[in-house]
Amino acid sequence: MDMHRAKIVKNVSVTIAAWLIALLIFFPIFWMVLTSLKTELNAFSTPPSLFFVPTLENYLVVFERSDYLKFFWNSVVISFGSSILGMLIAVPGAYAMAFYPTERTKGLLLWMLSTKMLPPVGVLVPIYLLFRDTNLLDSKIGLIIIFTLINLPIIVWMVYTYFREVPKDILEAVRMDGAHVWGEIRHVLLPISLGGLSSTFLLSLILSWNEAFWSLNLTTSSAAPLTALIASYSSPEGLFWAKLSAASTLAVAPILIFGWISQKQLVRGLTFGAVK
Amino acid sequence: MQITKAPSVRLATLACAVSLSTAALAETVTIGTVNNGDMIRMQALSSAFEEAHPDIDLEWVILEENVLRQRLTTDIAANSGQFDVMTIGMYETPIWGDNGWLEPMDNLPASYDVDDIFPSVRGGLSNDGTLYALPFYAESSMTYYRKDLFEDAGLDMPTEPTWDQMREFAVALHDPANEQYGICLRGKAGWGENMALVTTMVNAFGGSWFDMDWNAQLDGEAWHEAINFYVDILGNYGPPGASSNGFNENLALFNTGKCAMWIDATVAGSFVTDESQSQVADQVGFAAAPMQETSKGSGWLWAWALAIPVSSDAKDAAQEFVTWATSKEYSELVAQEYGIAAIPPGTRNSTYENQEYLDTAEFASMTLSQMQKADPNDQTLNDSPYTGVQFVAIPGFSGFGTVVGQQVSGALSGNVSVDQALRNANQVVNREMRRAGYQD
Numbered sequence A: 001m002d003m004h005r006a007k008i009v010k011n012v013s014v015t016i017a018a019w020l021i022a023l024l025i026f027f028p029i030f031w032m033v034l035t036s037l038k039t040e041l042n043a044f045s046t047p048p049s050l051f052f053v054p055t056l057e058n059y060l061v062v063f064e065r066s067d068y069l070k071f072f073w074n075s076v077v078i079s080f081g082s083s084i085l086g087m088l089i090a091v092p093g094a095y096a097m098a099f100y101p102t103e104r105t106k107g108l109l110l111w112m113l114s115t116k117m118l119p120p121v122g123v124l125v126p127i128y129l130l131f132r133d134t135n136l137l138d139s140k141i142g143l144i145i146i147f148t149l150i151n152l153p154i155i156v157w158m159v160y161t162y163f164r165e166v167p168k169d170i171l172e173a174v175r176m177d178g179a180h181v182w183g184e185i186r187h188v189l190l191p192i193s194l195g196g197l198s199s200t201f202l203l204s205l206i207l208s209w210n211e212a213f214w215s216l217n218l219t220t221s222s223a224a225p226l227t228a229l230i231a232s233y234s235s236p237e238g239l240f241w242a243k244l245s246a247a248s249t250l251a252v253a254p255i256l257i258f259g260w261i262s263q264k265q266l267v268r269g270l271t272f273g274a275v276k
Numbered sequence B: 001m002q003i004t005k006a007p008s009v010r011l012a013t014l015a016c017a018v019s020l021s022t023a024a025l026a027e028t029v030t031i032g033t034v035n036n037g038d039m040i041r042m043q044a045l046s047s048a049f050e051e052a053h054p055d056i057d058l059e060w061v062i063l064e065e066n067v068l069r070q071r072l073t074t075d076i077a078a079n080s081g082q083f084d085v086m087t088i089g090m091y092e093t094p095i096w097g098d099n100g101w102l103e104p105m106d107n108l109p110a111s112y113d114v115d116d117i118f119p120s121v122r123g124g125l126s127n128d129g130t131l132y133a134l135p136f137y138a139e140s141s142m143t144y145y146r147k148d149l150f151e152d153a154g155l156d157m158p159t160e161p162t163w164d165q166m167r168e169f170a171v172a173l174h175d176p177a178n179e180q181y182g183i184c185l186r187g188k189a190g191w192g193e194n195m196a197l198v199t200t201m202v203n204a205f206g207g208s209w210f211d212m213d214w215n216a217q218l219d220g221e222a223w224h225e226a227i228n229f230y231v232d233i234l235g236n237y238g239p240p241g242a243s244s245n246g247f248n249e250n251l252a253l254f255n256t257g258k259c260a261m262w263i264d265a266t267v268a269g270s271f272v273t274d275e276s277q278s279q280v281a282d283q284v285g286f287a288a289a290p291m292q293e294t295s296k297g298s299g300w301l302w303a304w305a306l307a308i309p310v311s312s313d314a315k316d317a318a319q320e321f322v323t324w325a326t327s328k329e330y331s332e333l334v335a336q337e338y339g340i341a342a343i344p345p346g347t348r349n350s351t352y353e354n355q356e357y358l359d360t361a362e363f364a365s366m367t368l369s370q371m372q373k374a375d376p377n378d379q380t381l382n383d384s385p386y387t388g389v390q391f392v393a394i395p396g397f398s399g400f401g402t403v404v405g406q407q408v409s410g411a412l413s414g415n416v417s418v419d420q421a422l423r424n425a426n427q428v429v430n431r432e433m434r435r436a437g438y439q440d
Helices: A004-036 A056-065 A066-097 A104-118 A122-131 A140-165 A168-176 A181-192 A192-210 A213-218 A226-231 A243-263 A263-275 B002-025 B037-052 B065-077 B092-096 B119-124 B147-152 B161-174 B194-204 B221-237 B247-255 B266-272 B315-325 B328-338 B349-353 B356-361 B362-371 B397-413 B418-435
Strands: B027-033 B056-062 B084-088 B134-137 B143-145 B261-265 B284-288 B301-306
Touching: A004 A243, A056 A243, A056 B037, A066 A104, A066 A140, A066 A181, A066 A192, A066 A226, A066 A243, A104 A140, A122 A140, A122 A213, A122 B065, A122 B134, A140 A192, A140 A213, A168 A181, A181 A192, A192 A243, A213 A226, A213 B056, A213 B065, A226 A243, A243 A263, A243 B261, A263 B147, B027 B065, B027 B315, B037 B056, B037 B134, B037 B266, B037 B328, B056 B315, B065 B084, B084 B092, B084 B315, B092 B301, B119 B134, B119 B247, B119 B362, B134 B315, B134 B362, B143 B147, B143 B194, B143 B266, B143 B362, B147 B161, B147 B284, B161 B221, B161 B261, B194 B221, B194 B397, B221 B397, B221 B418, B247 B261, B247 B266, B266 B362, B284 B362, B301 B315, B315 B328, B328 B349, B349 B356, B349 B362, B356 B362, B397 B418
Parallel strands: B027 B056, B027 B084
Antiparallel strands: B084 B301, B134 B301, B143 B261, B143 B284
């Protein structure tokens, strides 16, 4: 009986703690959405008002002043493009490293990851010059290449980890049945690790969607994604916090909704290794 | 297969030809700018420009101020030609002009009436007598105060107050229990943030950044007096957390009735008197930026200006736009569409000769007298070797100005003593000046 009660108490407290953490993490987004529905005067009132007459005026202004669909479309093309390209490169790479490791594989993996340890601004000038000379400034292709390169180490690491979970015996059995490498990957490996692969894809998508440093520095107008739309609503001299919040809400909404729909895959993939 | 493909191929070729021909007809001018109220109006009114110039397409790139500055610097330094018109300030213009990065503005049409622009603003946007950018709007600084609070307390704000008087008023009107603070000032670290105000204070206290041999003066008497005064008045009679407040934060505090006094850019005059964003719109009084030992350099001078980089591939079209956006006709257009008080302030004499403007915009006459007083070349009590009222127009200033700003901000929040902060600051500035070859 006591044990039963202890279990209930434990469950309840874990649930409360989980809710608290979730609310804490979600609070900035909640506040942003709330601010986007206020008037500018209301947005900076102190103490902040929780109860007010909501208005959609800020959203109307953002749609009127900015070509939202252009920014949105650029974000879609760039983040899907770089995620697909990244997966195409990462899957064969991780396959080789997971199933045919050499003594240098570990070092190679670590070396790939080490490129993430450099602050991006350190390579801004050389990359900017390369982009200028190859006419890639302000082009979607340029950003797809950059985002792929940025996310590749993480994608390879994740895919490598999922592939390592796959028992080698299964692949060997398939090979005994006469399957070629491609058939082995396509018919056995990919279906088995689909959860992990889709969560990797999703993570890469989210990282690309939210990337601001490179997209602000390498685009001007035609390839500018949603992060540039947000930046365009910050003002050095003027109070436009409600409009800034509306632009930010519009920028994160698509990926938030997409993430919501595919959260099952994401959670399954991210906890795949831990559960085993 | 052939039959079905042919028309679509032909159509595609036609579409290509059409888009090529329109591309050849219309020249695209890419404008990099910030999201300030006046720029938002410019963007909205630019359709009038495009209608009058069907051969020019305008493309807007609006960025956060620091990102914009970084983008423009990279773009110019790498000569990549991403922008045809750039919004820059009075700090960058003479430096970039000197580097040969900007097109000189010497072929202006007579109708533009360049002599109508305030001489101080023209001077600040020139290098060796050559104008490198046209001012879109310009600002000095002034004191905003609450007439109702002053009246209730039986106080009288002079037209040209001293810092000592400001302190007396701040002490009398400080009522933190009711969220009413004596004075609001910039505290956020940055060369263009707290250092803009602090430098004007140092000027008023009789100091300067450098002596004539480029030796840093930050450890001198004037700086000590000014910074001790600043830390005392803002720390004791200012809002809580003042060390993270910039222009927008203070504007929000003032507009919600939390500040009895506020010293900042003259451009705020139209914001604090605008009923749609200010709860105290009809209670705002205006006075000069405070003086102390001297009134020289006590109010700053800044302009948001439009410049054309040499890397632009549409220079003529860019100049068409730049002269339009800074012209008298543009001001008239703004007055028609948004009301006369919305005219970009601080650039042209003719704006302030317009009686209707002076009558409607209560802040206009104080803005005018502050703009006329500010002189970027005669801004310190003793002679100094540099140009710029609230900044030093040399390339390294944005770097060491921000470091000094962090020290001052640290002194304000009590993390470091004023003495220590100024000693550190002086060392940093001297080291940077030696490195840059200004000192032997």
